[in-house]
Amino acid sequence: MAKTIAEINEKIKKGEAVVVTAEEIIDLVDEKGTQKAAKEVDVVTTGTFGPMCSSGAYFNIGHTRPKIKLGGGRAYLNDVPVYTGFAATDIYIGATALPDDDPRNKVFPGKFLYGGGHIIEEIVGGKDVKLRAAAYGTDCYPRKSLETWLNIKDLNEAVLFNPRNCYQNYNVAVNLSDKVIYTYMGVLQPNLGNANYCSAGQLSPLLNDPYYKIIGIGTRIFLGGGVGYVAWQGTQHNPTVNRGENGVPRGGAGTLAVMGDLKQMSPDWLVGSTFTGYGVNLTVGIGVPIPILNEEILKWTAVKDEDIYTQVVDYGQAYPSGKKESLGEVNYAQLKSGKITVQGKGVPTAGLSSYARAVKIAGLLKDWIKKGDFLLTETVQPLPSVDSGVTFKPLKERPIK
Amino acid sequence: MAKKRLVLTFPHKLVDQPITYHLIKDYDLMVNILRARVTPREEGRLVVELSGGKEPLDKGMNYLAELGVQIQPLAQDVQWHQERCTHCTACIPICPTQAFTLDRQEMTVSFDKDKCIACELCLPVCPYKAIEILF
Numbered sequence: 001m002a003k004t005i006a007e008i009n010e011k012i013k014k015g016e017a018v019v020v021t022a023e024e025i026i027d028l029v030d031e032k033g034t035q036k037a038a039k040e041v042d043v044v045t046t047g048t049f050g051p052m053c054s055s056g057a058y059f060n061i062g063h064t065r066p067k068i069k070l071g072g073g074r075a076y077l078n079d080v081p082v083y084t085g086f087a088a089t090d091i092y093i094g095a096t097a098l099p100d101d102d103p104r105n106k107v108f109p110g111k112f113l114y115g116g117g118h119i120i121e122e123i124v125g126g127k128d129v130k131l132r133a134a135a136y137g138t139d140c141y142p143r144k145s146l147e148t149w150l151n152i153k154d155l156n157e158a159v160l161f162n163p164r165n166c167y168q169n170y171n172v173a174v175n176l177s178d179k180v181i182y183t184y185m186g187v188l189q190p191n192l193g194n195a196n197y198c199s200a201g202q203l204s205p206l207l208n209d210p211y212y213k214i215i216g217i218g219t220r221i222f223l224g225g226g227v228g229y230v231a232w233q234g235t236q237h238n239p240t241v242n243r244g245e246n247g248v249p250r251g252g253a254g255t256l257a258v259m260g261d262l263k264q265m266s267p268d269w270l271v272g273s274t275f276t277g278y279g280v281n282l283t284v285g286i287g288v289p290i291p292i293l294n295e296e297i298l299k300w301t302a303v304k305d306e307d308i309y310t311q312v313v314d315y316g317q318a319y320p321s322g323k324k325e326s327l328g329e330v331n332y333a334q335l336k337s338g339k340i341t342v343q344g345k346g347v348p349t350a351g352l353s354s355y356a357r358a359v360k361i362a363g364l365l366k367d368w369i370k371k372g373d374f375l376l377t378e379t380v381q382p383l384p385s386v387d388s389g390v391t392f393k394p395l396k397e398r399p400i401k
Numbered sequence: 402m403a404k405k406r407l408v409l410t411f412p413h414k415l416v417d418q419p420i421t422y423h424l425i426k427d428y429d430l431m432v433n434i435l436r437a438r439v440t441p442r443e444e445g446r447l448v449v450e451l452s453g454g455k456e457p458l459d460k461g462m463n464y465l466a467e468l469g470v471q472i473q474p475l476a477q478d479v480q481w482h483q484e485r486c487t488h489c490t491a492c493i494p495i496c497p498t499q500a501f502t503l504d505r506q507e508m509t510v511s512f513d514k515d516k517c518i519a520c521e522l523c524l525p526v527c528p529y530k531a532i533e534i535l536f
Binding site (some may be wrong): 274277291 | 443460487488489490491492493494495503505508509525526528530
C-alpha cells in the first residue's frame, strides 16, 4: 500500500488529499490503528514556534547613483549593525545583532529591548527602516556615504536565511545555584525555582521524523507565514545522540537550515524577542508536511508528548562550564502538566516555544495543502542520519603563542 | 466584606501625613500595601488593597478624596497587550497571584487584571514585552 509523493501530490491537486495535524493523528491512530490510518491519511502537518538565535535575513537594496560599495564598509539598519562582507549592495542582518550603543550587560541584567530580531519583524511588517552606511570609495563605486529609508517592497531581494532552526528536542533548563540567572532559556530562579523547556513536543517537525526519512534538503515548508525550503542540515546537527526505543532523540539532536522569500512572510510568524540579561532573538514559525508514504512513517508521526523524553540541565553551573551532566529525564506530557520533579523537588515548568502557535501553524499548513496551494517535494539529498558519523564537537582550542 | 485594589497618588503636601493610620484606626479598614514609592518630585504612589465593611470602605474612600488623594483602580495601570503575547507560557510560574493562568488543554495564556498586584516580576520574563505596568 506504499504511496509515492507524486501520487499524494495528484490527490492534493484534485483537492482529495486527507491531511491531519501531528496532534490529530494521535487520536486517529488510537482509534483506527496504524495500518488503517496509514492507508487513509496522505499528509501529517507539524509545526513549531520558538526563539531561534541562528536566524537572519539578507537583502539586495539596489544601486544608488552614483554607486556605492557597501562591501567592506559599515552599514546599520535602525542603528543595528548589519554584515557587509558581500558585494556592493547585499547586506545580512542577524537576529541577535544589537545597536553599538546598547549597554548590553554593563548594567546587569541588560534589557535588550531592540535588535536584529525586532528589525526583521518590522521589515516583514512593511515598516520603513533607516539605512546608514559608510564606504571607502573605489573608481567603480565612488560614493562614500548613504542615509536612506528602506522598505521591503522596494528591495530587489529579501530572503530569510537561518543557519540553525527547528531543533529536534532540547534541554530543560533549571538553576541549582542560589542566585537568579538570566539565560537564553529565560530567567531561572535559584534553587530549582522553575524549569523552562523549549519544544513543541509531539507537534515539532523533526520529532515526527526522527531519522530524517522525509525531511531533507529541498523539502518545501511553511516558514514565517510564507513558503520556504530546507536548505541544508542546520549547524550543530547532531544525529548520533542517544535515542529512545521509538527512535526519538533524548535531547537536542538534528537541526535545519531554512530559507525563503521574506516578502511572502508575516510578522505574525516572525517575532522579535527579548531575553533579559541575554540578548535579542527572533521567534520563528516553521511547519513541515510529512507525506505518509508507508506505515512506518505514520507510526513516527503518531508520537505522543509522553513518549518524548529530554534532559534536565543545570544552567547555574553545568551548562556554562560545558559539562554534559543531566539531572534526569522528563517527558513533554510532564513538562506541559506544569510541574516536574527534579532531585526530589517539585519544580514548576514554563515553555518558551509556544504550543498554541505550533497548533495554529500545523493547522494553516493543513489548510494550504487541502486547498491545493501547497505541493509536497521529494528531497534532493537526505540529511545526515544516525549512520553518518556526524557529531556536534566542542571547539578544540589551540592557544596562539 | 468589600475589597478594592487601588493606586493612590499623594500630592506633595500629603507625602508626610499618616493617612494609612487613619484608614485603619478611624475607618476600621484592612490596608494591605502592595507597593509604595515617592517619586523624585516628591509625589507619593501607593498600591493598596483596602478591605472592610462596605460603608466604612466608602467613607474611607471619601476621606482620601477629600484630602486630595487621587484614587484609581489598579487594573487601569496594568496592560496586557494580547496581540504581542505568543502564549509561550514563560510568565506562568513567576506570577505570585495567578493573574496569569494557562488553559492546559489549549496551552493558551490569559490574564486577569483584578488579580494583578503590579509586582512587575513578569516584566523581565516576558520575551515579547506583552505586559506594561504604567505605575
